[in-house]
Amino acid sequence: MQLFSCPFCGPRDETEFLFAAEAGKTRPEPAADVSAERWSEYLYLGGNPRGATREIWQHLTCGEFFAMERDTVTHVVSVSHSLRGEEA
Amino acid sequence: MAKRYSAFGLFREGLRGHSGWQPAWRSPSPKPRYDAIIIGGGGQGLATAYYLAKNHGMTNVAVLEKSWLGGGNTGRNTTTIRSNYFYPESVALYDFALKLYEGLSRELNYNIMLSQRGVVTVSHSDAEMEMAARLVNAMQINGTDAELLDRDGVLAKAPLLNRTDQARYPIFGGTWQGRAGVARHDAVAWGYARAADGFGVDIIQNCEVTGFLIESGRCVGVETSLGEIRADATGLAVAGHSGVLAAKAGFQLPIRSYSLQAMVSEPVKPCLDTVVLYLGTGTYLFQSDKGEIVVGGGLDRVPSYAQRGNPPMQQTVISGMLEMFPSFGQLKMLRQWAGIVDVVPDSSPIIGPSPLPGLYLNCGWGTGGFKSIPAGGWLLAHLMVTGEHHEISRPFDLDRFVTGRLVDEAAGSGIAH
Numbered sequence: 001m002q003l004f005s006c007p008f009c010g011p012r013d014e015t016e017f018l019f020a021a022e023a024g025k026t027r028p029e030p031a032a033d034v035s036a037e038r039w040s041e042y043l044y045l046g047g048n049p050r051g052a053t054r055e056i057w058q059h060l061t062c063g064e065f066f067a068m069e070r071d072t073v074t075h076v077v078s079v080s081h082s083l084r085g086e087e088a
Numbered sequence: 089m090a091k092r093y094s095a096f097g098l099f100r101e102g103l104r105g106h107s108g109w110q111p112a113w114r115s116p117s118p119k120p121r122y123d124a125i126i127i128g129g130g131g132q133g134l135a136t137a138y139y140l141a142k143n144h145g146m147t148n149v150a151v152l153e154k155s156w157l158g159g160g161n162t163g164r165n166t167t168t169i170r171s172n173y174f175y176p177e178s179v180a181l182y183d184f185a186l187k188l189y190e191g192l193s194r195e196l197n198y199n200i201m202l203s204q205r206g207v208v209t210v211s212h213s214d215a216e217m218e219m220a221a222r223l224v225n226a227m228q229i230n231g232t233d234a235e236l237l238d239r240d241g242v243l244a245k246a247p248l249l250n251r252t253d254q255a256r257y258p259i260f261g262g263t264w265q266g267r268a269g270v271a272r273h274d275a276v277a278w279g280y281a282r283a284a285d286g287f288g289v290d291i292i293q294n295c296e297v298t299g300f301l302i303e304s305g306r307c308v309g310v311e312t313s314l315g316e317i318r319a320d321a322t323g324l325a326v327a328g329h330s331g332v333l334a335a336k337a338g339f340q341l342p343i344r345s346y347s348l349q350a351m352v353s354e355p356v357k358p359c360l361d362t363v364v365l366y367l368g369t370g371t372y373l374f375q376s377d378k379g380e381i382v383v384g385g386g387l388d389r390v391p392s393y394a395q396r397g398n399p400p401m402q403q404t405v406i407s408g409m410l411e412m413f414p415s416f417g418q419l420k421m422l423r424q425w426a427g428i429v430d431v432v433p434d435s436s437p438i439i440g441p442s443p444l445p446g447l448y449l450n451c452g453w454g455t456g457g458f459k460s461i462p463a464g465g466w467l468l469a470h471l472m473v474t475g476e477h478h479e480i481s482r483p484f485d486l487d488r489f490v491t492g493r494l495v496d497e498a499a500g501s502g503i504a505h
Contacts, residue, residue, distance in 0.1 A: 001400060
């Protein structure tokens with residue numbers, strides 16, 4: 001069992017967490033001006049990196065979304081931090 | 089062409105101390121130029137090479153594999169072949185694969201040990217039985233075999249299932265596809281490799297693609313650890329590593345890579361002659377020809393390129409097995425492993441041109457790549473030669489993520505991938 005660190009609750013079992021998205025995506029606005037291609041890109045496309053990555057996760061127990069930087073090969077987590085007051 | 093395999097040949101070699109066997113395929117150095125190259129020497133890539141040669145007469149072809157043949161997901165999956173899907177597009181695709189599998193040993197002159205022992209998917213409530221009936225009806229309308237089983241029907245297929253009143257997931261009935269089954273996974277890769285090599289296809293192992301040659305906005309070949317290799321058409325069949333190669337080609341895909349685990353027990357005497365899946369536990373299992381119980385389940389929930397898997401999912405899968413077959417509590421597990429699967433939002437594959445002209449995609453099979461090897465290879469070959477979709481692959485083009493015409497099998501048939 002790997003431990004992930006919630007910025008609010010501290011280290012918890014990996015089963016308490018849900019992967020949400022890759023970090024760095026911004027919802028295109030206003031909706032009326034967004035093409036189908038651009039919307040599809042926002043909804044579905046991703047870098048799916050092998051190695052270092054920055055992702056948005058949710059701690060299901062407390063409900064908070066936060067950013068986590070980790071490696072997708074070694075599973076080592078370098079840092080996780082709160083998203084409050086900043087852009088994802 | 090390699091020597092034809094036969095019962096007589098086996099008998100003769102037995103008398104000669106097996107001294108006359110030849111390698112099943114050559115190990116050539118890459119030529120500087122081919123008509124077509126395929127990245128990925130798993131089942132999908134090797135099948136593509138075979139059908140390029142057989143269906144289209146294109147034999148100046150290379151398969152580039154960064155490691156050894158069939159060492160990725162082809163050698164790591166749990167070998168189940170089935171076409172019990174909901175949507176007509178999916179049944180057309182997976183049943184095409186199943187039909188090709190049914191004739192494959194004879195066609196390739198290589199015993200892939202196809203065993204059509206059937207798959208039973210067990211339902212645990214009246215509501216799930218209604219969904220099971222819906223799926224069976226859809227499958228029959230779409231032209232593949234399916235049957236709705238009641239409780240006694242399920243227990244007749246797998247008598248060791250948990251039939252007690254205390255069962256957490258009681259057996260109400262289930263769906264049955266009798267033509268489904270299992271095959272020897274390595275043999276599928278080796279059989280296609282040998283047959284493709286027989287047509288003159290170069291199979292090049294330990295050759296990693298490090299980049300793409302792009303001229304005037306078109307893919308004209310690849311850079312590899314063995315130098316540049318040029319080709320008119322390039323096919324990509326690298327499953328969980330599709331995103332890595334896409335990044336080198338300058339585009340992104342609607343794919344996320346996850347670990348999918350499996351494990352086997354010690355071999356025991358025959359006790360299970362079908363493939364069983366519980367909707368409630370998500371665990372499925374069957375008994376291999378050697379007697380091992382082969383067990384699999386859902387994806388690890390952490391996006392990953394680590395081919396090993398995390399303990400929580402092992403716990404889920406094993407506890408599911410014990411719920412289904414309490415007597416298996418005495419089994420010792422021998423091995424556990426994982427492959428990296430390419431999961432798409434609608435749980436259907438991506439077959440079609442990539443955003444880079446000259447490069448064609450065969451990916452996004454998720455947990456279902458092995459069962460679709462013959463179809464995936466056939467369709468990618470068609471695409472690479474003609475530049476146009478085969479009618480079966482058309483619904484699975486990348487453009488569905490823009491048009492919104494998804495083929496959502498996670499919702500349709502309740503599959504895990």
